[in-house]
Every structure is written in structure tokens, then in C-alpha cells.
Amino acid sequence: PIYCAKKTKTHKDELGICRVLLAELEAHQDAWPFLTPVNHRAVPGYRKVIKKPMDFSTIKEKLTSNQYLNLETFIIDVNLVFDNCERFNEDDSEIGRAGHRMRRFFDKRWTELLQ
Numbered sequence: 001p002i003y004c005a006k007k008t009k010t011h012k013d014e015l016g017i018c019r020v021l022l023a024e025l026e027a028h029q030d031a032w033p034f035l036t037p038v039n040h041r042a043v044p045g046y047r048k049v050i051k052k053p054m055d056f057s058t059i060k061e062k063l064t065s066n067q068y069l070n071l072e073t074f075i076i077d078v079n080l081v082f083d084n085c086e087r088f089n090e091d092d093s094e095i096g097r098a099g100h101r102m103r104r105f106f107d108k109r110w111t112e113l114l115q
């Protein structure tokens, strides 16, 4: 098109995209390590090493209680899940590999949804 205005997204539009993205993350077969908060009693060292724990159920609670200002603050929390995973797990481990696959899936999906 000759004239291509950037379509701004309202707060409502962005939150709708967050809901879609979170549902797809939760449904992914590699989501199992990230669905609920890491049990720091069962995982030695986790509480000491990971200063800002985050998981998909916590993100869902924040989303439904309107704690995300926009898509960006939501993406920051999702990336925190994957950054925590990389910090605590070997790349060559079940959970480490799941984290890399989930991050790759997320990056692809939110860029697709924003095009």
C-alpha cells in the first residue's frame, strides 16, 4: 500500500495478545518445568541463586489481576522465566533444553503476532 500507518495497539489489544501467548506457552509440550513456581525446598540452592523467581502460573495471576501495564512488561516476565532457567540449569540437561525450546517458540510467536 502507498500509505501504511503504524497500527497502534490499545491496552486491551495488547492484553489480548498476552492471553493468547500465555495460553500457547502453557499448552506447549516442553512447558512442564515452568507451569508452577520452582519448589525451593525440593530444589537445593534455587532460592539462593535465583533472585526473582517467575513461572507461567504467576504470570497468569498477574495478567488476570491487571498487573501488566502493556505487552512489554509481560514479555519481561516471560523472559525472566527463561533467563532463570538458563542460569540454574546446564544447557545439556532436560530442563535446560526445554527452556531453550520454549524461548525459541515464544520469540517466534510474539514477533508473528506483532507483525
Ligand SMILES: Cn1cc(C(=O)NCCN2CCCC2)ccc1=O
Pocket (backbone or CB within 6 Å): 032, 033, 034, 038, 039, 043, 084, 085, 088, 089, 095
Ligand atoms: C525451571 N525449573 C524447574 C525445576 C523443577 O524441578 N520443576 C518441577 C518439575 N516437576 C514437574 C512435575 C512436578 C514437578 C527445577 C529447576 C528449574 O530451573
